[in-house]
Amino acid sequence: MTKISPVRGMSDILPEDINTWQFIESTWQKIAKRYGFQEIRMPLLEDINLFKRSIGDVTDIVQKEMFVLKDRDGNELALRPEGTASCVRACLTNNLFNLNSQQKLWYQGPMFRYERPQKGRYRQFHQIGVESFGIESYEAELEHIITLHKFWEELGIRDKVVLQINSIGQKHSRLNYITALQHYFNSYLDALTPEEVERLGRNPLRLLDSKNPKLQEIIKSAPSLIDYIDDESKDDLNNLLRNLDQLGINYFVNNRIVRGLDYYNKTVYEWVTTELGAQGAVAAGGRFDSLINQLGGMDSYASGFAIGIERVFLLMQNSNLNKSKQLHAYLITVGDDASLKRIAIGERIRQLCPKINLEVNLSTGSVKSRFKKADQSGATVALIIGEDELKDDKITIKFLRNHFEQMLVPINELNSYLIKNQVLEAK
Numbered sequence: 001m002t003k004i005s006p007v008r009g010m011s012d013i014l015p016e017d018i019n020t021w022q023f024i025e026s027t028w029q030k031i032a033k034r035y036g037f038q039e040i041r042m043p044l045l046e047d048i049n050l051f052k053r054s055i056g057d058v059t060d061i062v063q064k065e066m067f068v069l070k071d072r073d074g075n076e077l078a079l080r081p082e083g084t085a086s087c088v089r090a091c092l093t094n095n096l097f098n099l100n101s102q103q104k105l106w107y108q109g110p111m112f113r114y115e116r117p118q119k120g121r122y123r124q125f126h127q128i129g130v131e132s133f134g135i136e137s138y139e140a141e142l143e144h145i146i147t148l149h150k151f152w153e154e155l156g157i158r159d160k161v162v163l164q165i166n167s168i169g170q171k172h173s174r175l176n177y178i179t180a181l182q183h184y185f186n187s188y189l190d191a192l193t194p195e196e197v198e199r200l201g202r203n204p205l206r207l208l209d210s211k212n213p214k215l216q217e218i219i220k221s222a223p224s225l226i227d228y229i230d231d232e233s234k235d236d237l238n239n240l241l242r243n244l245d246q247l248g249i250n251y252f253v254n255n256r257i258v259r260g261l262d263y264y265n266k267t268v269y270e271w272v273t274t275e276l277g278a279q280g281a282v283a284a285g286g287r288f289d290s291l292i293n294q295l296g297g298m299d300s301y302a303s304g305f306a307i308g309i310e311r312v313f314l315l316m317q318n319s320n321l322n323k324s325k326q327l328h329a330y331l332i333t334v335g336d337d338a339s340l341k342r343i344a345i346g347e348r349i350r351q352l353c354p355k356i357n358l359e360v361n362l363s364t365g366s367v368k369s370r371f372k373k374a375d376q377s378g379a380t381v382a383l384i385i386g387e388d389e390l391k392d393d394k395i396t397i398k399f400l401r402n403h404f405e406q407m408l409v410p411i412n413e414l415n416s417y418l419i420k421n422q423v424l425e426a427k
């Protein structure tokens with residue numbers, strides 16, 4: 001029978017990688033707790049209009065990247081391409097803003113975009129996202145950038161990512177800029193591809209982050225967004241930058257960052273790496289004050305970001321920062337009497353050593369093959385119980401990763417031996 005392949009651009013996360021994934025996720029969870037962000041979980045499927053109204057009808061995501069399906073009643077649904085719109089919708093659905101207009105939330109999970117898959121770009125990928133609602137001050141972005149900075153630091157990849165910041169201004173100032181930009185590019189229509197000409201009419205800001213070398217030359221002399229944006233947006237950006245200077249967080253101001261989703265205003269930013277080829281953005285976000293109102297809520301303020309977990313994972317892998325399976329011990333029984341009781345012996349060890357990660361060998365193979373399995377398990381020690389140990393209520397500890405002498409110890413004292421030999425932590 002032929003095997004069924006996975007859907008293109010969607011991968012399994014394998015056991016050998018899961019410890020690194022869990023480390024990334026738990027590192028974020030700890031930071032979120034320290035800064036008072038609360039987790040929220042939203043569904044993967046939403047009414048398609050949610051994304052049309054928020055991300056924008058003319059964006060690439062809505063025009064060509066959504067996974068769309070119809071339910072049995074004919075309703076058009078989309079697999080979420082991002083979490084921000086769903087998060088705002090969830091707050092409105094559940095009246096969270098009525099209880100407290102300031103909400104600091106985070107979420108994680110799979111997102112879906114029908115993009116051309118390549119390294120670092122997938123059709124199902126995972127984000128950790130953060131949104132702060134109801135905070136007018138640039139301090140919302142400041143706090144987000146600080147938490148991201150801590151996150152890179154704790155993962156060990158701080159020197160792999162660079163913060164690039166820009167302001168795209170308030171809507172009214174951006175419209176003036178768009179007019180100037182269209183005027184400028186109209187003199188270069190011959191140099192644009194048909195798709196770029198179409199983009200000039202539909203979403204001209206996106207021409208600025210084009211990867212087309214010919215266009216990049218033209219862009220060099222294009223009007224600069226910073227000359228058009230309103231004073232309030234400029235003040236917010238400058239205040240943010242001043243604070244980052246004081247905190248020693250490095251950044252570049254990059255006037256070409258415009259973001260691919262329509263809901264942004266004022267400050268926007270991306271953390272980029274040079275290690276992943278074209279897929280350089282590892283996290284990105286900014287302010288999106290009008291979205292709550294646009295989705296049927298009150299006038300408010302909003303700011304947030306999302307991290308691409310696959311890209312973080314790849315950066316950690318490049319730096320050999322992968323986390324291995326954290327098994328402390330692997331239990332081997334020798335002889336029928338001990339082997340008949342191996343599950344019960346394992347339970348007793350777990351009771352005596354509350355911190356232990358222990359795998360019990362459940363095979364029927366030779367003793368030699370059991371030791372081979374112990375070695376492959378990645379455990380620090382093998383714990384062995386044969387007929388003699390069973391009779392004397394003792395256990396043999398064999399160190400698998402160094403040349404320490406094998407020890408025979410009373411099973412009741414196993415925990416203190418493992419702590420003394422740094423197999424287990426004391427606390």
Ligand code: HAM
Nearest residue numbers: 082084120121122125281282283284285304305306308
């Ligand atoms: P985004 O820039 O579209 O923003 O995505 C955020 C991050 O998700 C990217 O920087 C990248 O690391 C990752 N990412 C995006 N697409 C893919 C893909 N196809 N494969 C792998 N990783 C990908 C947003 O989604 C906004 N919702 C962020 C935000 C939150 N803004 C305000 N609040």
